[in-house]
Amino acid sequence: xxxxxxxxxxxxxxxxxxxxxxxxxxxxxxxxxxxxxxxxxxxxxxxxxxxxxxxxxxxxxxxxxxxxxxxxxxxxxxxxxxxxxxxxxxxxxxxxxxxxxxxxxxxxxxxxxxxxxxxxxxxxxxxxxxxxxxxxxxxxxxxxxxxxxxxxxxxxxxxxxxxxxxxxxxxxxxxxxxxxxxxxxxxxxxxxxxxxxxxxxxxxxxxxxxxxxxxxxxxxxxxxxxxxxxxxxxxxxxxxxxxxxxxxxxxxxxxxxxxxxxxxxxxxxxxxxxxxxxxxxxxxxxxxxxxxxxxxxxxxxxxxxxxxxxxxxxxxxxxxxxxxxxxxxxxxxxxxxxxxxxxxxxxxxxxxxxxxxxxxxxxxxxxxxxxxxxxxxxxxxxxxxxxxxxxxxxxxxxxxxxxxxxxxxxxxxxxxxxxxxxxxxxxxxxxxxxxxxxxxxxxxxxxxxxxxxxxxxxxxxxxxxxxxxxxxxxxxxxxxxxxxxxxxxxxxxxxxxxxxxxxxxxxxxxxxxxxxxxxxxxxxxxxxxxxxxxxxxxxxxxxxxxxxxxxxxxxxxxxxxxxxxxxxxxxxxxxxxxxxxxxxxxxxxxxxxxxxxxxxxxxxxxxxxxxxxxxxxxxxxxxxxxxxxxxxxxxxxxxxx
Amino acid sequence: xxxxxxxxxxxxxxxxxxxxxxxxxxxxxxxxxxxxxxxxxxxxxxxxxxxxxxxxxxxxxxxxxxxxxxxxxxxxxxxxxxxxxxxxxxxxxxxxxxxxxxxxxxxxxxxxxxxxxxxxxxxxxxxxxxxxxxxxxxxxxxxxxxxxxxxxxxxxxxxxxxxxxxxxxxxxxxxxxxxxxxxxxxxxxxxxxxxxxxxxxxxxxxxxxxxxxxxxxxxxxxxxxxxxxxxxxxxxxxxxxxxxxxxxxxxxxxxxxxxxxxxxxxxxxxxxxxxxxxxxxxxxxxxxxxxxxxxxxxxxxxxxxxxxxxxxxxxxxxxxxxxxxxxxxxx
Numbered sequence: 001x002x003x004x005x006x007x008x009x010x011x012x013x014x015x016x017x018x019x020x021x022x023x024x025x026x027x028x029x030x031x032x033x034x035x036x037x038x039x040x041x042x043x044x045x046x047x048x049x050x051x052x053x054x055x056x057x058x059x060x061x062x063x064x065x066x067x068x069x070x071x072x073x074x075x076x077x078x079x080x081x082x083x084x085x086x087x088x089x090x091x092x093x094x095x096x097x098x099x100x101x102x103x104x105x106x107x108x109x110x111x112x113x114x115x116x117x118x119x120x121x122x123x124x125x126x127x128x129x130x131x132x133x134x135x136x137x138x139x140x141x142x143x144x145x146x147x148x149x150x151x152x153x154x155x156x157x158x159x160x161x162x163x164x165x166x167x168x169x170x171x172x173x174x175x176x177x178x179x180x181x182x183x184x185x186x187x188x189x190x191x192x193x194x195x196x197x198x199x200x201x202x203x204x205x206x207x208x209x210x211x212x213x214x215x216x217x218x219x220x221x222x223x224x225x226x227x228x229x230x231x232x233x234x235x236x237x238x239x240x241x242x243x244x245x246x247x248x249x250x251x252x253x254x255x256x257x258x259x260x261x262x263x264x265x266x267x268x269x270x271x272x273x274x275x276x277x278x279x280x281x282x283x284x285x286x287x288x289x290x291x292x293x294x295x296x297x298x299x300x301x302x303x304x305x306x307x308x309x310x311x312x313x314x315x316x317x318x319x320x321x322x323x324x325x326x327x328x329x330x331x332x333x334x335x336x337x338x339x340x341x342x343x344x345x346x347x348x349x350x351x352x353x354x355x356x357x358x359x360x361x362x363x364x365x366x367x368x369x370x371x372x373x374x375x376x377x378x379x380x381x382x383x384x385x386x387x388x389x390x391x392x393x394x395x396x397x398x399x400x401x402x403x404x405x406x407x408x409x410x411x412x413x414x415x416x417x418x419x420x421x422x423x424x425x426x427x428x429x430x431x432x433x434x435x436x437x438x439x440x441x442x443x444x445x446x447x448x449x450x451x452x453x454x455x456x457x458x459x460x461x462x463x464x465x466x467x468x469x470x471x472x473x474x475x476x477x478x479x480x481x482x483x484x485x486x487x488x489x490x491x492x493x494x495x496x497x498x499x500x501x502x503x504x505x506x507x508x509x510x511x512x513x514x515x516x517x518x519x520x521x522x523x524x525x526x527x528x529x530x531x532x533x534x535x536x537x538x539x540x541x542x543x544x545x546x547x548x549x550x551x552x553x554x555x556x557x558x559x560x561x562x563x564x565x566x567x568x569x570x571x572x573x574x575x576x577x578x579x580x581x582x583x584x585x586x587x588x589x590x591x592x593x594x595x596x597x598x599x600x601x602x603x604x605x606x607x608x609x610x611x612x613x614x615x616x617x618x619x620x621x622x623x624x625x626x627x628x629x630x631x632x633x634x635x636x637x638x639x640x641x
Numbered sequence: 642x643x644x645x646x647x648x649x650x651x652x653x654x655x656x657x658x659x660x661x662x663x664x665x666x667x668x669x670x671x672x673x674x675x676x677x678x679x680x681x682x683x684x685x686x687x688x689x690x691x692x693x694x695x696x697x698x699x700x701x702x703x704x705x706x707x708x709x710x711x712x713x714x715x716x717x718x719x720x721x722x723x724x725x726x727x728x729x730x731x732x733x734x735x736x737x738x739x740x741x742x743x744x745x746x747x748x749x750x751x752x753x754x755x756x757x758x759x760x761x762x763x764x765x766x767x768x769x770x771x772x773x774x775x776x777x778x779x780x781x782x783x784x785x786x787x788x789x790x791x792x793x794x795x796x797x798x799x800x801x802x803x804x805x806x807x808x809x810x811x812x813x814x815x816x817x818x819x820x821x822x823x824x825x826x827x828x829x830x831x832x833x834x835x836x837x838x839x840x841x842x843x844x845x846x847x848x849x850x851x852x853x854x855x856x857x858x859x860x861x862x863x864x865x866x867x868x869x870x871x872x873x874x875x876x877x878x879x880x881x882x883x884x885x886x887x888x889x890x891x892x893x894x895x896x897x898x899x900x901x902x903x904x905x906x907x908x909x910x911x912x913x914x915x916x917x918x919x920x921x922x923x924x925x926x927x928x929x930x931x932x933x934x935x936x937x938x939x940x941x942x943x944x945x946x947x948x949x950x951x952x953x954x955x956x957x958x959x960x961x962x963x964x965x966x967x968x969x970x971x972x
Contacts, residue, residue, distance in 0.1 A: 323823025535812030
């Protein structure tokens with residue numbers, strides 16, 4: 001362990017000759033990935049040939065193995081394992097030269113980079129790409145649904161579109177976009193130089209493009225794509241075309257990424273807070289990611305299990321969920337929802353954190369009831385694990401479970417209500433600035449109230465029995481996940497855009513984007529409540545003629561909603577390149593990330609902040625969140641990991 | 642808070658509440674209820690709606706009032722009053738929602754218990770779901786592709802599935818239950834209105850999910866007695882037609898002789914063409930192979946979506962009837 005000079009960060013040494021092929025990077029990807037692909041192909045074929053099993057080339061087996069080995073080859077090629085492989089081989093530790101830390105040019109965003117700020121942006125850009133793809137899929141099936149009957153897609157293609165729309169939006173957009181925002185902001189808010197495990201952080205990002213590519217490739221493989229819905233219920237999904245295996249494995253890679261990030265967040269928050277940063281002085285965004293990470297770490301292994309079990313039923317002919325072989329069909333749903341209900345909070349709590357930051361800053365008032373806000377997050381964390389079976393009220397599970405699960409689902413409205421009322425009280429008598437982040441925060445507040453109230457209907461077992469698996473559900477989840485999560489992601493992106501890029505976005509375009517999204521969103525999803533209650537089931541390519549007009553209306557509105565994203569993309573790309581230079585603290589916020597330059601120095605803080613008070617003391621004369629003064633120590637070679 | 646602002650706030654809340662109430666009443670949100678259970682579910686729905694309109698109006702009023710009154714001017718750099726919280730208010734907005742959701746829970750639990758009560762003498766009908774058809778079996782053993790039940794009597798459906806998960810739903814009866822392979826689930830319905838209503842599969846069950854439809858006919862008690870005396874006769878026509886209908890072939894396939902118009906799988910009116918195209922032996926053999934081992938040959942342009950269960954599900958004699966029927970009817 002030797003300390004290094006920080007005055008100059010070396011650019012990565014440029015390898016020459018054959019070294020270029022063995023140095024981590026895209027050239028090495030080009031030969032290591034095919035190598036691992038070959039191993040994944042050759043081994044099972046060889047074993048089957050030696051054992052005399054027919055057919056020697058068995059698609060589902062080969063694909064399952066390939067979807068493990070090929071990504072490992074890619075990760076090895078790009079350099080995700082270099083440090084650990086070197087360490088495990090027992091050779092002497094290489095002094096860390098920080099050459100893989102921080103971005104000096106755009107090329108550094110396409111490398112394994114250990115800087116949480118680079119990783120945060122890698123996350124956000126990647127997830128927005130998948131958001132656009134997922135949105136395009138939605139517009140394709142809305143085109144089909146504009147009229148009853150079959151127009152453009154056969155039922156197989158339609159089912160693939162709805163399945164992958166949801167899977168991309170959930171696993172490749174909402175969850176990792178929050179991980180990206182958290183990645184960028186949390187170490188800065190804590191006064192830390194980086195995450196606790198920077199190399200693990202880099203690896204967890206590079207799993208994402210793998211998962212996304214897998215889901216997309218699965219759509220077009222011979223035989224057909226995954227078409228059992230994103231919930232992928234057994235036994236239907238065990239008998240789907242080959243593309244289903246890509247789905248099952250894609251979810252695994254996304255899940256692994258999410259678990260790694262959550263562990264990183266937990267350790268960072270617990271161990272790397274600046275001096276004086278007690279838990280009760282942490283910004284609520286940090287609290288939110290703390291609870292979210294606990295949800296991820298506890299719950300995500302369950303979806304991994306559920307996807308492995310259906311895969312085993314298919315490939316290994318186990319009978320986890322095959323009734324004919326003694327399996328328990330509803331077991332899949334219990335395991336799946338034991339993850340996927342907490343996943344709703346994984347997709348919601350980080351958004352709550354963002355909203356708390358933005359509303360307090362933009363209203364120029366301390367957050368109302370800070371401790372109760374933090375405690376209500378913890379309450380949601382605990383209750384979140386006791387409500388999963390409300391997704392199964394009509395599934396035929398043990399009858400006695402229905403009422404207790406209804407009660408817990410109802411009770412979770414209480415901590416959620418506390419948060420909503422506290423945000424309103426924070427705004428009360430404030431000095432509110434209606435900048436784009438604040439507009440999205442208010443949009444979130446109003447839409448999430450509607451989504452929360454329709455959630456009360458669905459928590460009530462009798463109403464759920466009527467509304468389950470109809471368009472009412474589609475409306476509800478979009479009010480929660482679009483009106484809730486997506487609005488908060490936009491809110492966060494606009495809020496931290498000046499910090500991340502050092503430039504300001506175009507405020508007029510931002511407001512235009514908000515209003516187009518807000519109106520398009522309501523026109524698209526509000527009518528779905530009605531058609532659902534009236535009798536239109538979800539996930540159908542064809543429907544009764546009496547719903548034709550309203551579906552046409554919804555489809556047109558959805559195209560408008562999709563088009564509003566173009567304003568966002570144009571604003572982001574143009575402002576990133578040519579926007580006016582942003583000040584260090586354009587919002588006059590008290591939290592630590594705004595006390596450094598925009599974008600921040602490579603190791604975040606030149607002086608260690610000494611935290612002396614709450615992060616939300618707006619209007620309190622002379623109040624400080626932190627004071628600076630102690631020079632930061634030089635980063636240590638081989639630190640962390 | 643000043644008195645004036647309290648009055649303004651209340652006024653906004655009342656207006657918001659009035660608008661919500663108007664929307665709730667003007668739009669026919671729920672289908673006409675055709676059963677006692679549906680009637681009770683509708684009661685819970687409106688009970689919840691009243692509470693939700695109240696909550697929404699309060700939130701909307703505070704939000705609108707704040708946006709209206711607390712907007713900072715363009716050059717206003719001042720901060721708001723440093724209020725950190727108020728224990729009394731925080732207790733109130735924890736307790737009041739808790740009371741409200743408890744009330745909804747109690748009403749819901751009571752209705753749930755009532756809706757599960759089939760009385761002492763229910764009519765028990767077995768419901769079997771499969772890709773992509775419903776079969777209803779009556780106590781006397783007759784089976785039908787649609788459901789016929791009497792008004793005013795508890796009917797208990799004994800629901801199961803042969804392949805994947807399906808879900809039985811009649812919007813006008815509000816009751817819904819998944820059909821799960823290897824498991825028998827029960828659903829009670831007590832019709833109060835005669836008429837014909839759609840039976841909809843609400844659980845994604847494969848390629849024919851959106852066409853997995855049937856209907857329920859609710860008759861007067863006397864009408865139902867007459868229906869039962871007639872034995873719920875098998876449909877007239879060649880024996881193969883009955884097999885065709887019982888197995889739900891029309892859910893996916895078009896076949897004019899059976900008035901079937903499904904368009905998930907190949908058009909069976911053109912079976913002869915397909916057989917020639919496939920070149921897999923004589924027509925009857927080709928049809929039989931396509932039913933028993935559908936993966937052996939998949940018509941170009943169609944996904945491999947035909948369920949593999951019919952070989953074991955349809956008895957040999959009936960299978961021959963079906964093959965003959967299809968061969969005779971195709972061009």
